[in-house]
Amino acid sequence: MMSSGMIPETVIKEVLRHHDIVETVGRYVHLTKQGKYMKGLCPFHSEKTPSFTVTPDKQIFHCYGCGQGGDVIKFVGLMEGYSFPEAVRVMAENAGIAVTWTPQASDPTPMQRERDILLTAHELSAKFYHYLLNNTEAGRPAKEYLRSRGLTDKLIEQFMIGYAPNNWDVLFKFLTKREYDPALMERGGLLSPKSDGTGYVDRFRDRVMFPLWNREGKVIAFAGRIMGDGQPKYLNSPETVLFNKSKNLYHFHQARPDIRKTGQLVLFEGYMDVIKAWSAGVKNGVATMGTALTEEHVEIIRRNADEVVICYDGDNAGQAAILKTIPLLEKARVKQAVALLPKGMDPDEYITAKGTDAFVREVISQPVSAMKFRLIYSRKHHTMVEEEGRKNYVMEAVSMIAELESTIEREFYLKELAREFEVSLDTLKQDCHQIRMQLQKMRPAGDNNDNSWNNGMNEKRRTAGPPPVVPAYQKAERHLLLMMLQDAEVASAVYEKLGDAFVIEDHAALAAYLYAYYAQGNDPDVSRFIATLQDDRLERAASSILMMDDNSPFDLQLMDRYVRVIQKEQKLRFLEQRRDEWVRAERSGNNVLAAQIFSEINALERQLNAELDDRF
Template sequence: MAYGRIPDSAIDAVRNAHDIVETVGKYVHLTKNGKYMKGLCPFHSERTPSFTVTPELQIFHCYGCGKSGNVIRFIAEIEGYSFPEAVRLLAEEAGIPVTWSDPADAGPPADPNRDKQIEAHELAAKLYHYLLMNTEQGRSALSYLRDRGMSDRLIDQFSIGYAPESWDTLARFLESRQFALPLMEKGGLLSAKQDGSGYVDRFRGRVMFPIWNRDGKVIAFAGRALGDGQPKYLNSPESPLFTKSRTLYNFNNARPDIRKRRKVVLFEGYMDVIKSWSAGVHNGIATMGTALTDEHAVILSRSAEEVIICYDGDNAGRAAAMKAIPMFEKAGMTVSVAMLPGGMDPDETIDAYGPDAFLRDVMDHPVSAVKFKLIYSRKNHMLEEDEGLRKYLLEAARIIAEVPSAMEREVYMKELHREFEVSLDSLKQDVHAVRETMQNLQAPRDNNGFSWNNGRNEKRSSSSGPPTLLPAYQQAERKLLSVMMRDVETARVVHDRLGDAFNVEDHAALAAYLYAFYAQGHDPDVQRFISTLQDDRLESTAASILLMDGDFPFNEQLLDDFIREIRKLPRMRELEQKKEQLVRAERSGDIAQAVQIASEIIALERQLKGRQDDRF
């Protein structure tokens, strides 16, 4: 069965081209544990590794949060892609031609409006860039960029352009190419006239910075006014293509370096990103003229373990950095802050001191998040006064108390002790008191010490992983399914003798999918079978069964025992119901009914003891 328009052959080719250990290893540090590879789960916080990869089966499973699947599912989960997007990405990485987008393929058609809007944005970016580089209209904007230290090569690389003062340059350009102007308004390129008589360009008299999605397609623009025009920056409005809270400027270009280094640099503005890129910072990104969001932090945490916040060195920039730090810490990232001189921004620092000094003195020596918080706190207190110093030291104790490492806390306390000549013992007492208060207030949750995504985990099902001791019938069902997924003949015998009479709903569903899988002529292939499920819960159940219950001897006698155990449960439940009916009949004085029920109970008990056909 194909996934939408993607044929099975393409999915199989993608799976076979990517070893799951190698792919997962780019995101998770894996260590060998018998025939498995284990590591800390990238999808939830944990101290003890519960994330398992099986090279033999080419699947992963986490016993903590329940996520599981094959290499395609892993990329979809870790990168936030849909299944088709993950297939496309892995296919392109492996050099497999992407041919399944042809109209002849089965499945729903692509959204023509979205495709048309992206096409229009791509053309608009080319038009703006041409106007900047080749026309009299763009001369002042080009001079402005060159005065800011932007080379023509850098302007070309980032496709920077110019939107002229004319009211309808882009509108006429798009209309001449048969684009529907109302659709272009919905995409954020045009604005409707107030009198309803037509459309005008949204951006006029501005230097234009294209904004790309993760696939490198232009989906929006940021326009900077020349001179004193307001607002200074004008972004495209939210649209089906563009969501500010999830979009990061330059992420598509920076992503390879971010993944390689496992580190990202967050800037405030587009010019900071571009100038820093020219200085050698190729893992820099920026938010879309809005404050950082939790979604931004989560997106970045999928590609990086560390983040350096390089906001402007003025009060506003440092205040913004203070707000950003807890968001990244919540997302499980190590945070540091680049300290810029004299209230400058990165762009100004590079111009004033040169790219080498910027890299050496700023980017190579960021301060830790704790150190930055202490520096920021100092500026809010009058340290020359006793009361100001007292308040600062109390606030410093609260900051240090949040540090998980006792050794790190000791280092910061000794720094305060040396600088302000305060008693080290008293500092330790204050920090200890704060930590006790924090622990008392902290609700018991999943790994409080590593709670970056506990909020997300609170909603997960408690049954995502099997309990330590399962009832006999559940163990029988799981072991039987484990063999069935590896052996077609066993699956056929179970189909004939048991059918869908599994007691656990998910087990019955897996059996039904498995019968259909083999009926289509497939040979046993657990990775391929799991990819046909297209259901997170069933994928998780199948993976956990394969990982936990694969090593046991199996023969015809054991097959009989499993089926007998599975079919026993409904009889046991029926027996309990009969016993309840017997009690009610006796209480009501219905002797005849009580005798009849008692006879039925005896027959059921004999069956359960195997005195009749042990195969039922």
């Protein structure tokens, strides 16, 4: 049997069997055991009270907050941005399962074809630039420049560094000779149009070339560094269908294994910092690509690392950038620390001046907390030799410390201030408390206002009222589907009595898919069934149903009762529809039709009144 764009059924089963959902989810989410479930903070939306639930025996996940749910393939796809076939392929490769199927049965879209062509063009261009650096006379000055910066041949090879000659059309001729469309190459950022509109020229000229990769290790753009004093120092590829600088981190594909292994990510400002740090043994370093850290970057970091060490330049601009980066990471609840560099030095310069061992020992291995960095930064902006400057610093420091949620942390930093400036600890605590009270008054009513349903402060308020009333037919449909998902004979019996005539549209669709699943000879396997859906809404609905705690005995009598409740709701809805039609017939003056519909309404009402009133 084949499914899912020519992926063999046996492969999907093997992927599901090999990738345990608790182990896989645990790489992204900290899970704690609660009875037969594992729970943690949902990776798909902001929350402070765990509502993300994994069920090991059913191999599914479900979030009661945002509603996301499905099997392990769905989870990996959501976390990594993969389509279903992409997720299966990557997970199969990780499991050592041979990837022999055709990725897509349908023809690629124009956009997909354009992306594929641009990916091959970028890969070819990277190899071309790398060859020119290593094997031509024109590339010799660039090679000498890189060596003067401390880059060995091994590093040049590892990072595929190249050189773009000081000519107008070297890459243009190279690509057009291989029948690449210049207009497409311009849209991909490799070429630029001539000023007179008569053709194209190379975008990068006389620059050392750094390939930029996506998370799969495909070249998607370039950064060209000038070797002299000109501007800009770095020229990046423009935004294209391949390259979005706000969503990619430099060298992430190579750093990712070490990030996952250590739980720590080192965040640099520049490409050379990452490369030189790699030579020092810092294999978990990444950098942004010509932009400040964005929320998209933070989301990538949050999914892959438990802690971030920020290692920006020691100059004023670098230190100011750290102050902007800290709140972004704090908002995402990512643990962070700051590696301190001497004023005016960047990581590249520090390694060149003091060596790789000193960089790891004195900088990377001895970071300070985010609060400690804030205090150090604040201190630099006050004249500490004057009484007024010291007083202003202490007051500013107390205001910053007051924002800390941890009582222990507040006490720790207040004690440091008290000792250094010979101020009473009680006085500092009193001022700190007053500031916190003021902050509390200014804070909105909830502690998680973007997602008020999950506000920790509103927890009691939210549960104080009566639970929402769930209609009897909805309960009946969910209980029926729960049993149908776990028992093929129950599904067959429901098919005979009800078919897919469920009231709720998603329930009807799930029933139809389930009948087809069993008709193909499949045994009950909820994880495998969910993998066949490939519909986000239905996967959420199925996972929500499977999370129900239903230990009540199930027999044919109970099934018949559920079926009657659903059929009764269908009749009530049909009755309401006929009443609307009767009103319209009356208003239009069609007395004959109105009388006919009225007679049907009376018959339906008598039939419904004669039936037992099922309640739950």
